[in-house]
Amino acid sequence: MHLILDRAGKILHAGPTLHKMRDAAQLVGRDLLDVFDIKFPRSLSSQTDLQGIDQTKLRLKLRDAPHTSLKGIMLPMDRTQDRVIVNLSFGISILDGVRDFALTNADFAATDLAIEMLYLVEAKTAAMDASYRLNTRLQGAKIAAEEQAYTDTLTGLKNRRALDTVLTRLLERHASFAVMQIDLDYFKAVNDTLGHAAGDHVLQNVARIMVDETRGLDLVARVGGDEFTVVLPEVSSDEVLRRVGNRIIQRLEEPMPFQGTDCRISASIGTVWIQPGETATMEDLLADADVALYASKNAGRAKQTLYHPELREAANAVSAPAQNDRRHP
Known part of the structure; x- marks a missing residue:
């Protein structure tokens, strides 16, 4: 120098x-x-x-x-x-x-004081590089763990925890969205006659079909054994909901081959549409969707029902005599 x-x-x-x-x-x-x-x-x-x-x-x-x-x-x-x-x-x-x-x-x-400073600079650079790599790995592991915590392992769909998180955010924003509760008809018969491997095969096919028939911004979740929920933000009309529900029902009625045998199911759907500015709790929202779902099953299955208050009144009227019978045998 x-x-x-x-x-x-x-x-x-x-x-x-x-x-x-x-x-x-x-x-x-x-x-x-x-x-x-x-x-x-x-x-x-x-x-x-x-x-x-x-x-x-x-x-x-x-x-x-x-x-x-x-x-x-x-x-x-x-x-x-x-x-x-x-x-x-x-x-x-x-x-x-x-x-x-x-x-x-x-x-x-070698006698320069700069040598010591350079060692410090190089050591700091190496330490910062190692820290960056470690932080990157930790961040990746965190993201993977969070993704796993919100994912159904069999189907790859979101799970109940993810559904609750999304619904909470939408309700807090008073956003307009719809919820479809979907229950598979005759799925138990597939499990009982063909075994759980066939049942898993059907569930995976159901998941793929539901993703195919919804938008990228929609959430499709498996919330139970043969129970699914679809959340559809920014819905413009009930006619859109009817079309989406009908497509899902039609696709799920198609036979699903498994080891030389056709697995046959259908789906019943109960749908709730939250209009812009409406307020609701998650419990009431899901309860209303369940009421609409049971109306579809009672109507012969493989149907979609959009919730309206009269359905709740009819459901309460049906349940009241049953409760009285249990109280007075």
Whole structure:
């Protein structure tokens, strides 16, 4: 990290570290004041000022970008003062050297205090890299764990926890959305006659069909053995809901081959549509969807029913005599 000058201030030699900072062709043969702007002492403003110089402290700055600041000491190499050496070993900011020129401990003499600083900079860089990699892995593990916590392992759909989270957000925003409660008809018969492997196969096919027949912004969740819920934000009309429900019912009525046997099911749907600005609790919302679902089953299954208050009144009227019978055997 040094320069050797002649009496007129022309650069005769540049150390290897300076070669990394500036190509040798940009240094050797040029005047010192053409390469560096001398900030201190101000008296060194021309080449003639360098002649007959004794030991002098310097503050310099490269004239070309990145205009790195340097500190050093200038002194004659011999009594004839034909040549002058400029020692800059202690004069560069370690951070500037690493950032702008990729300097390492090999660019400084082993006795330089800069070595210790470089070790600290390199150690800090290594520690920051290791910390970044660790944080990246931890963040990835966190995301994976959260995704797993909200996912049904058999079908890949969202689960009850995810459904509750989405419904809570929509209700807090008083948003317009619809909820479909979907129950598979005749699924128990598939399990009983063909086994649980066939049942799993059917559930996975049901999940795929429901995702196919809904939008990317909709939520499809498996909330029980053969129970599913679809949340549809930003619904424009009940006609849209009828079309979506009918497509799902029609697709699910198609036979699902399994090991040479056709599995046959259907689906009953109860739908609630929350209009813009309406308020409701999650419990009431899901209860209303269940009322509409049971109305579909009572109507012969493979149907969709949109909730309206009269359904609740009819359900209460049916349940009241049954409750009285239990109280008075």
